[in-house]
Every structure is written in structure tokens, then in C-alpha cells.
Amino acid sequence: MKRQTQARIITLKIDGVDVAAREHETILELAQENNIFIPTLCHLDGLSEYGGCRICVVEVKGSNRLFPACMTPATEGMEVITNSERLRLYRFSILDMLFSERNHVCSVCVSNGHCDLQYLSAKLGMTRVEVPYLNPKVDVDASHEHFIMDHNRCILCQRCVRVCGEIEGAFTKGVMGRGVNTRIIHDLNGAWGDSDTCTSCGKCVNVCPTGALVEKGKSAGEMVKRRDWLPYLRLMQED
Amino acid sequence: MVSNTRKLEPPSDDKRWRIVVGTMRRNGFARHSLIETLHTVQESFGFLDEESLHYVAESLRVPLSQVYGVSTFYHLFSLKPAGKHTCVTCTGTACYIKGAPQLLAAIADKHGINPEETTEDGNLSLLTARCVGSCGLGPVAVVDGEVVGKLTPDELLARLQEVMDHHDD
Amino acid sequence: MMIERFEEITTEEQTAVAEHDHTVKVCVAAGCLSSQSDQVLDALKNGVGEHRGCHVKGVGCMGLCSQGPLVAVESKTGAKSGSVMYQNVKAEDAPDIIQSLGKKPVARLELKTNVPFFQRQTKIVLENCGEIDPERIEEYIAVEGYQGLLTAVTELSPIEVIDEIVRSGLRGRGGGGYPTGLKWTTVAKMDGPTKYVICNADEGDPGAFMDRSVLESDPHRVLEGMAIAGYAVGATEGYIYVRGEYPLAVERLKIAIRQANRLGVLGSKVCGTTFDFNVHIRLGAGAFVCGEETALIASIEGKRGTPRPRPPYPAEYGLWGKPTLINNVETFANVPAIVRKGGAWYAGIGTEKSKGTKVFALAGSIQNTGLIEVPMGMSLREIIFEIGGGVPNGNCKAVQTGGPSGGCIPADYFDTPVDYESLKALGSIMGSGGMIIMDDSSSMVDVARYFMEFCMTESCGKCVPCRVGTVHMHTLLNKIYKGEARRHDLETLEKLCDLVMNTSLCGLGQTAPNPVLSTLRYFRHEYMDLLVDGAEDGRGATAVDAQLLEAQS
Numbered sequence: 001m002k003r004q005t006q007a008r009i010i011t012l013k014i015d016g017v018d019v020a021a022r023e024h025e026t027i028l029e030l031a032q033e034n035n036i037f038i039p040t041l042c043h044l045d046g047l048s049e050y051g052g053c054r055i056c057v058v059e060v061k062g063s064n065r066l067f068p069a070c071m072t073p074a075t076e077g078m079e080v081i082t083n084s085e086r087l088r089l090y091r092f093s094i095l096d097m098l099f100s101e102r103n104h105v106c107s108v109c110v111s112n113g114h115c116d117l118q119y120l121s122a123k124l125g126m127t128r129v130e131v132p133y134l135n136p137k138v139d140v141d142a143s144h145e146h147f148i149m150d151h152n153r154c155i156l157c158q159r160c161v162r163v164c165g166e167i168e169g170a171f172t173k174g175v176m177g178r179g180v181n182t183r184i185i186h187d188l189n190g191a192w193g194d195s196d197t198c199t200s201c202g203k204c205v206n207v208c209p210t211g212a213l214v215e216k217g218k219s220a221g222e223m224v225k226r227r228d229w230l231p232y233l234r235l236m237q238e239d
Numbered sequence: 240m241v242s243n244t245r246k247l248e249p250p251s252d253d254k255r256w257r258i259v260v261g262t263m264r265r266n267g268f269a270r271h272s273l274i275e276t277l278h279t280v281q282e283s284f285g286f287l288d289e290e291s292l293h294y295v296a297e298s299l300r301v302p303l304s305q306v307y308g309v310s311t312f313y314h315l316f317s318l319k320p321a322g323k324h325t326c327v328t329c330t331g332t333a334c335y336i337k338g339a340p341q342l343l344a345a346i347a348d349k350h351g352i353n354p355e356e357t358t359e360d361g362n363l364s365l366l367t368a369r370c371v372g373s374c375g376l377g378p379v380a381v382v383d384g385e386v387v388g389k390l391t392p393d394e395l396l397a398r399l400q401e402v403m404d405h406h407d408d
Numbered sequence: 409m410m411i412e413r414f415e416e417i418t419t420e421e422q423t424a425v426a427e428h429d430h431t432v433k434v435c436v437a438a439g440c441l442s443s444q445s446d447q448v449l450d451a452l453k454n455g456v457g458e459h460r461g462c463h464v465k466g467v468g469c470m471g472l473c474s475q476g477p478l479v480a481v482e483s484k485t486g487a488k489s490g491s492v493m494y495q496n497v498k499a500e501d502a503p504d505i506i507q508s509l510g511k512k513p514v515a516r517l518e519l520k521t522n523v524p525f526f527q528r529q530t531k532i533v534l535e536n537c538g539e540i541d542p543e544r545i546e547e548y549i550a551v552e553g554y555q556g557l558l559t560a561v562t563e564l565s566p567i568e569v570i571d572e573i574v575r576s577g578l579r580g581r582g583g584g585g586y587p588t589g590l591k592w593t594t595v596a597k598m599d600g601p602t603k604y605v606i607c608n609a610d611e612g613d614p615g616a617f618m619d620r621s622v623l624e625s626d627p628h629r630v631l632e633g634m635a636i637a638g639y640a641v642g643a644t645e646g647y648i649y650v651r652g653e654y655p656l657a658v659e660r661l662k663i664a665i666r667q668a669n670r671l672g673v674l675g676s677k678v679c680g681t682t683f684d685f686n687v688h689i690r691l692g693a694g695a696f697v698c699g700e701e702t703a704l705i706a707s708i709e710g711k712r713g714t715p716r717p718r719p720p721y722p723a724e725y726g727l728w729g730k731p732t733l734i735n736n737v738e739t740f741a742n743v744p745a746i747v748r749k750g751g752a753w754y755a756g757i758g759t760e761k762s763k764g765t766k767v768f769a770l771a772g773s774i775q776n777t778g779l780i781e782v783p784m785g786m787s788l789r790e791i792i793f794e795i796g797g798g799v800p801n802g803n804c805k806a807v808q809t810g811g812p813s814g815g816c817i818p819a820d821y822f823d824t825p826v827d828y829e830s831l832k833a834l835g836s837i838m839g840s841g842g843m844i845i846m847d848d849s850s851s852m853v854d855v856a857r858y859f860m861e862f863c864m865t866e867s868c869g870k871c872v873p874c875r876v877g878t879v880h881m882h883t884l885l886n887k888i889y890k891g892e893a894r895r896h897d898l899e900t901l902e903k904l905c906d907l908v909m910n911t912s913l914c915g916l917g918q919t920a921p922n923p924v925l926s927t928l929r930y931f932r933h934e935y936m937d938l939l940v941d942g943a944e945d946g947r948g949a950t951a952v953d954a955q956l957l958e959a960q961s
Contacts, residue, residue, distance in 0.1 A: 051871075051913060052871045066911060071717045072717075093903070093907045094907075097873060130900070131900065134876075156869065156875075172302075173304060174303075175869075176307055178869045179864060179865060179879075180864070180875055180879050181869070186304065189307055197302070197304075270710055273711075275691065275710075278691055313692075313694050313695050314693065314695065315653075315693040315694040332613075332614045332772070332808065335858055336850060337773075369694070369696065369866075370653070371653060373438055373439055373442050373617070374616070374617050374771035374777065375473025375476070375617075375771065375778050376473065376474070377771065377777075385442075386441075386442030
């Protein structure tokens with residue numbers, strides 16, 4: 001939440017550049033304002049922060065720990081590094097984890113070319129996955145009239161769960177299980193099409209970063225997602 | 240912390256629902272009493288079925304997806320009924336070192352079930368616990384609620400046979 | 409006035425004790441109960457019916473759990489006055505024990521108490537364990553129970569209480585060793601009328617049972633510590649989050665809370681002052697990650713127990729968004745004694761940076777399995793070989809401390825003093841106090857694999873490195889253990905350790921690689937021996953060895 005009231009202004013450095021921030025602003029918000037690129041996956045403007053994907057971790061001088069940029073508030077005198085060799089390698093490894101966890105086959109995916117995961121791998125210059133694929137057997141739920149939930153492509157970022165609860169207020173989507181067995185569910189783990197609570201608003205489909213949530217009837221590479229409405233809806237809720 | 244005084248009718252006139260309602264009432268039907276309530280359902284009915292999840296969700300005004308999420312997050316909740324008899328084998332470090340894997344192997348051998356499974360006749364369920372806190376007695380198993388310690392695989396099998404035979408009489 | 413009520417109760421208790429020549433104490437904590445000590449208690453109670461001057465009661469843990477059921481007899485008169493301890497007592501032994509009162513002890517059951525196990529301990533947290541009946545508040549009060557709380561609320565200001573804790577040098581006993589006084593100060597400084605105190609009793613380390621014993625043996629002590637903390641930081645509500653697997657501890661806590669409320673040492677107007685403090689019990693439901701404080705808070709709020717990034721810390725934004733103090737059972741159990749005897753007294757025990765005592769649960773391949781309390785700074789050698797009585801087969805290999813977040817320390821390092829910093833320097837941690845002793849029959853690769861399986865199943869699934877990284881690490885450890893891995897697999901494993909340690913969201917993930925890293929540090933040869941291309945000359949585990957291992961596992 002950004003408030004325009006008289007917040008205290010603090011100064012800090014990101015990648016050696018002096019920047020000014022309002023109190024409570026996160027490193028990510030600040031970086032975006034100053035056109036400094038920090039990769040993100042579970043973050044989405046207009047939704048609450050989750051802090052789960054860890055792709056946005058940054059270094060802060062004077063600390064050995066890494067900090068998720070999306071949830072770390074800027075503090076006075078902080079020196080943030082967003083793009084060291086160490087961070088680059090960790091980000092590759094995190095992408096390794098995501099690609100190996102489920103069954104991501106870009107060439108046949110309806111989101112091919114419009115996928116945040118794919119985009120990020122290309123942008124960061126990733127060339128191969130260094131760990132074996134887990135090849136889990138997971139379902140595709142095509143019971144909904146308009147949409148498909150393909151768990152093979154899901155990265156568990158929970159954008160869909162958050163938009164469903166926070167913006168639409170339906171709370172149809174949730175998560176079950178834990179660890180590597182975590183799954184996105186509808187209500188009591190029933191078929192999506194049987195859900196009484198789903199309003200079929202389609203917001204979850206549009207916030208999904210990959211081809212896990214798509215519209216029916218699209219073929220490979222055709223699914224383009226629209227998210228321009230999200231920040232406005234959030235602002236209108238706050239008014 | 241919005242509390243809620245609305246009381247819904249339980250799904251049936253089974254007396255055990257009164258205990259469940261009691262737990263919810265003690266907590267003012269507050270949302271945060273979800274785990275406490277699920278504990279009571281699990282204790283009273285032995286597992287959480289869809290009907291009870293619906294009832295708890297509506298009574299506490301918690302979304303169904305969250306009730307299901309909580310029910311499947313915690314080990315102690317089970318969505319399937321357990322067998323007539325249960326054997327919980329401790330797999331804590333002390334028990335592991337003292338031979339818990341051999342206990343599990345013996346049960347798998349004799350009864351053909353792995354942890355978290357029930358025999359086909361529904362007679363015996365094998366469960367594991369991450370530590371029952373009786374490390375001094377490792378390896379430990381809890382057979383139908385009773386802790387038995389310092390077990391060899393043969394002793395455990397004999398004990399299981401004993402409780403199963405006893406019940407069948 | 410509460411102080412007069414306390415004196416009244418103490419006098420009554422002392423008179424009752426004075427009337428009896430003999431007191432027979434039977435351990436009814438979980439360890440002994442699982443070897444049917446309840447039947448022993450009943451048999452003794454029935455047996456003494458006609459024996460005047462003898463009082464039989466159930467007490468908490470006496471420590472030497474592997475020899476249970478334990479019975480202690482204290483006699484003031486007769487040929488043999490003093491105390492005698494009996495081990496492995498069965499209900500059938502009751503007549504013999506009763507017969508022997510005031511005469512020669514029953515030799516076949518006698519447990520020698522002039523041994524290091526009993527002599528070398530310093531008891532603060534466990535001082536009442538095995539002494540008092542945990543289900544009677546009167547007995548707790550007769551041993552100066554609730555005196556600390558009474559002093560705090562009637563004679564000290566909250567700041568003075570915190571000063572005393574700061575002076576004591578007490579550090580969090582849950583694992584991290586964060587200074588308790590500092591934590592209390594932070595919460596006390598937060599504005600706002602509503603604050604909470606949480607006692608973390610979700611003892612999750614497999615192989616640790618310290619908190620369980622304290623709750624079962626001396627529950628009032630923990631409640632008193634929580635109430636003192638509530639007064640000091642300005643909280644009026646306390647939650648105690650107990651593992652669902654500990655029904656007896658929950659039962660005794662319920663009884664204790666009821667008794668304390670009735671007496672007026674908890675509830676509204678604590679000890680007749682204007683301070684209110686209510687304690688609620690919350691049951692865990694089987695999730696190791698709920699030992700992490702933000703996950704624990706989510707669980708108390710009735711949600712999935714997933715952690716969230718800190719800051720903000722619970723001290724600022726905790727339960728229902730309010731400032732919250734979280735300490736574990738043992739930390740709170742130290743507090744009453746510190747307030748009663750002063751922080752300076754406590755700081756006189758232990759080492760320069762680690763003050764006081766620590767309770768350990770000894771388990772695994774060791775003679776004396778059980779619960780001990782020793783001053784900080786005692787060496788691992790003294791703990792394992794003197795107090796613990798050594799390893800049955802004589803070949804001690806390593807000790808595992810800190811559970812899934814800790815590491816294995818090889819026998820060569822047993823002269824290290826046990827304190828937070830020394831254990832950390834060895835690549836392990838103090839943790840909550842579980843010590844698993846391993847002899848030469850344990851494979852360290854197997855131990856690492858065991859802990860990784862634990863972390864993998866306990867990962868909440870929220871952050872990517874822990875959710876997926878633990879699975880890959882477990883697969884690799886399995887592959888190594890089966891003799892199917894090569895050197896590059898070991899490299900991948902080490903790379904994954906680094907990733908999971910540095911990028912995971914919470915403590916569970918950040919420390920999950922520790923068992924692997926510490927075994928790699930001290931027992932690398934065991935890994936190398938199992939690699940297909942492990943040996944220097946290119947020879948490693950042959951197919952035959954691999955088959956052997958398969959057969960063993």
C-alpha cells in the first residue's frame with residue numbers, strides 16, 4: 001500500500017546509484033521506480049506480497065543474508081546489490097528448481113511466448129536445467145466451462161489464490177498439502193467446474209504467470225494474458 | 240477476530256456433533272478456532288469427511304478452500320477413516336537409530352502395508368509419527384493408543400496379532 | 409493477601425509431609441507411563457492402605473527414562489533413613505517395596521544414585537521434576553512456586569523485571585540463543601494496549617523430549633514464567649502452543665491453568681493486583697515448521713502453518729498483528745528462578761556468553777537414556793561418557809545435536825564445551841537440546857539422508873528452494889547411499905546445500921542442509937567410499953558392495 005501522506009524520505013544506494021525512498025517502500029518498488037531490473041515471479045502489482053519464489057533476492061552490504069526485494073523495506077543508508085555473480089547463479093538455480101518440479105514443455109504450451117517463467121529464463125540467459133526432472137504425475141482439470149487448470153505448468157506462486165480472495169472475494173482457489181505435494185485446489189478439492197463459489201471471473205487465468213491457467217480453445221502460443229486492470233481494481237478498493 | 244453467534248444445525252442427530260458444537264461455541268464460533276474444531280471432529284469421528292468439513296466451514300464462516308488447505312497441511316488430520324486397529328511407529332531420530340526401519344519393514348512384509356496405508360480388510364492401519372517423545376524407550380510404537388517400547392520386529396508383530404485376535408473374539 | 413495464602417498452603421503441605429515417615433514417589437511422566445508406571449502407582453497406593461505414616465504419590469520425570477518405571481522412597485525414620493531409588497519396577501514389586509519401608513531396601517530393584525548421572529547435574533529448570541505432584545498446585549507453592557510472580561507483580565516494576573532477565577544473561581532455549589532480555593525489552597517498548605505472550609511448546613525435533621517432560625512434570629513453572637513475562641512486556645493474554653502428540657502434557661496444563669485461575673495467580677487480578685493474565689492452550693496438529701515463530705502464529709490464528717519473511721518480527725507484528733513475545737518452554741521455565749534468586753545468581757552459572765544451565769535429552773546408542781540438566785560449558789565428553797555412561801558397544805562415533813537443523817559432531821571433538829558459540833563453530837547448533845549418540849554401526853550418509861527426508865516431508869511448500877531443493881538433495885543422498893552416485897552428484901549436492909541454505913524463506917529451509925554439511929565436513933570419506941568413482945585410485949563402491957548395502961537397508 002502506497003500512501004501519499006507526508007512520509008519521511010530516506011536515502012540509500014541500489015547498485016551504486018543514490019535513490020530516495022518514502023518510508024515503508026520496498027526495495028522492489030524503489031528499483032522499479034528507478035528502472036533497475038529485479039526479476040520477480042510471485043510478485044504482481046496489485047496483489048499482496050507472498051515472498052515465496054525467492055527469485056528477487058538481493059544482497060545488502062554488511063549482511064551475509066539475502067533479502068527478498070519484494071518484502072524488504074528500504075532503510076536509511078542501505079546499500080543494495082541486485083545483480084552480482086552470486087545472485088545470478090542463485091537465480092539460475094531457482095529456475096532449475098521450478099523447471100524440474102513439474103512438466104514444463106514450452107513448445108506445446110498455449111502460453112508459449114507469453115509466459116513469465118519462460119521470459120525470465122531467456123532474459124537471465126539460462127541455457128539448461130542442471131538437476132534431473134522430477135516428472136510428477138499431475139492432473140489437468142478441464143471441467144470448467146471456459147478455463148483449464150493444468151497442474152503440469154503450475155509454479156505455486158499463488159497469484160491465482162490471492163486474486164481470487166483479495167480482489168474477487170470468492171476464495172474458491174486455495175492450496176492443499178505441503179512441500180512438493182502442494183497443489184492448487186478449488187473449494188474442497190472438487191472439480192473446478194463443480195464449484196459453487198467460483199464466479200467464472202477469469203482473473204486467476206489472467207494473473208497466472210505460466211500456462212497453468214488458460215482459456216479453453218487456445219492452441220500453442222495463443223494464450224495472451226491481460227493484467228492492466230489489476231492495479232486499478234486495487235486502488236479502487238483502497239479508496 | 241469477528242465472532243459469530245449463528246448456530247447451524249449439525250448434519251445429523253449424531254450425538255458426537257454436540258461435542259463439535261461445544262468446541263466452536265467455547266471459541267465464540269471465531270474463525271481462528273478452525274484447527275481446534277477440526278481436532279474435535281477428528282477425535283470424535285476418527286477422520287474428517289466432506290460433510291463435516293462443509294459443516295465446520297459454514298459454522299465458522301471460513302472458505303471451503305481454506306478448510307481443505309488446513310486439513311491437508313497438518314499430519315494429525317486424516318481425510319480417510321483409519322483401520323480397526325492402528326499402529327503408529329515412531330520414526331524420530333532415536334527410534335530410527337535403534338531400528339524403526341526394521342519395524343516398518345516387518346509390518347510391510349507380514350501385512351503388506353506401507354506407512355499411511357490400511358490393510359485391504361480395513362483391520363490394520365500403519366502410521367508414522369515424527370517423534371512420540373519416548374526416546375528413552377526406542378524403538379517405540381503406539382498400538383491402539385498404548386505406547387510399547389524397546390521393540391524388536393518380532394515383538395511388534397506379536398503384539399499386533401494379539402490386539403487383532405482379541406478384537407475378533 | 410496472596411502472600412499469606414501462600415504461607416498457609418506451605419504450612420499445610422509441610423505438616424502433611426511431617427506426618428509421614430515415608431514418601432514413595434512414582435514417576436508418572438510419559439516415559440515411565442509407557443512401561444505401565446500407573447499400575448505401579450495403583451499397586452503401591454492399595455498396598456500401603458494399612459501401612460501408616462506412608463504417603464504414595466505420582467511425580468514427574470526423574471530423568472533416567474531407560475530404566476523406568478522409576479520409584480523413589482524417602483524415609484525419615486527407620487534403619488535406613490534417607491532416599492532410595494528403584495528401577496524397572498513392576499506392579500508385582502509393590503508388596504516388597506512396602507515391606508522394606510524403614511528397613512533394608514529391596515536390593516534387586518535398587519538403582520545406585522551415587523553415580524555421575526545423578527551427582528553431576530545442576531537442576532534449575534528440572535528442580536521440581538520427580539519431586540512434586542504435577543497435578544497439585546499446593547505442592548508447587550510449597551517449593552516456592554509462584555513466589556517469583558508474586559514478587560514481580562507486587563514489588564517490581566515491569567522494567568525492573570526485564571532488568572533482572574537482562575542481568576541473568578538468559579538466552580532463548582529454543583535453538584537460536586537470542587538474548588531473552590533483549591526480546592522482552594523490544595516487546596515492552598512497543599506501543600499499544602494489546603500484546604501477546606506465546607509459549608512455544610511445539611517441540612518438533614525428532615529425538616528431543618525436554619519440553620514434554622517439563623510440561624508433564626512441572627507445568628506451573630511454565631505458566632509462572634509466562635505470567636511474569638506478560639507483566640514485564642505488558643501483555644494480558646498468553647497462548648501456549650503444544651504439540652498435538654503430547655496429550656498428557658496438555659491434560660496437565662489444563663489442570664494447572666484451572667488451579668492457578670482458582671487460586672488467583674492467573675486470570676483477572678493476578679495475586680490481587682490490577683494485572684490480568686489469561687492463558688489459553690492451542691494444540692498443534694503435526695507440522696514441524698510450526699516451531700518457526702511466524703508459522704506458529706499463523707497456526708494459532710487457525711491457518712496453514714506457513715512462515716512469512718521477517719522483518720517485521722513478531723515483537724512488532726505478531727499474533728493478529730499485535731506485538732508478541734515468543735519464547736519456548738525451557739526459556740520460560742528458567743524465569744521464575746531468575747526472578748526469585750536474582751539475575752546475578754543465574755549469571756554466575758555457565759560460561760561467559762552462555763549463562764545458566766541447559767536441559768538435554770540423551771538418546772540413541774547410550775547407556776543412560778534420559779533427561780539431564782547441566783551447566784553450560786560442560787564438555788560433550790563429560791555429558792556423554794560420565795553422565796550418559798558411554799556407548800554400550802564402546803565405539804562412540806559422533807553425537808548429533810540440534811535435530812534436523814543441527815549437525816553431527818565426531819568423537820574427536822568431544823572436549824568442546826557445550827555452549828551456543830562452540831557448537832556453532834563445529835557446524836552444529838545447540839538447538840532445543842536433543843543429543844543423539846551414534847556408535848560405529850551408524851552410517852553418516854544414512855543419518856544425513858534420514859534428516860533430509862524429514863526436512864523434505866516437513867517443508868511447508870511455500871518457498872521454491874526448500875520445497876524442491878530438499879527433494880533433489882534427498883534423491884541424491886539416496887543415490888549416494890545406494891552406491892550409484894558419482895563425484896559430480898556430490899558436487900550437485902553441495903551446490904544445492906548452498907542454494908537452500910542461502911535462499912530459503914525460513915529457518916527450516918535455511919538449516920535443512922546442516923546435517924549434510926556437517927557430515928560432509930567430518931565424514932567425507934564415508935561419502936567418497938560410496939561413490940562409484942570415489943576412491944583416489946578411481947575404485948569405489950563396487951557393484952557387490954552396492955548389493956550388500958541394498959540388502960542392509
